[in-house]
Amino acid sequence: MKASELRAKDVAALEQEVKDLLKAHFGLRMQKGTQQLGNTASLRLTRRDIARAKTILAEKKKGAAQ
Structure with a gap:
């Protein structure tokens, strides 16, 4: 997911997005x-999406606190 798409969401939606991404990464x-994953690059992409969402979430929370 692109950063611009994440920035358009509110804090609650971002928290839900992080939760969904963590579940997907676990899967x-x-x-x-179990040797069933064909595209191992999807692990890296999901991990980066999680980091991107958490970063934007922290920015929004910091901005709301000020």
């Missing part, structure tokens, strides 16, 4: 562990 890790 991918389990597939990798």
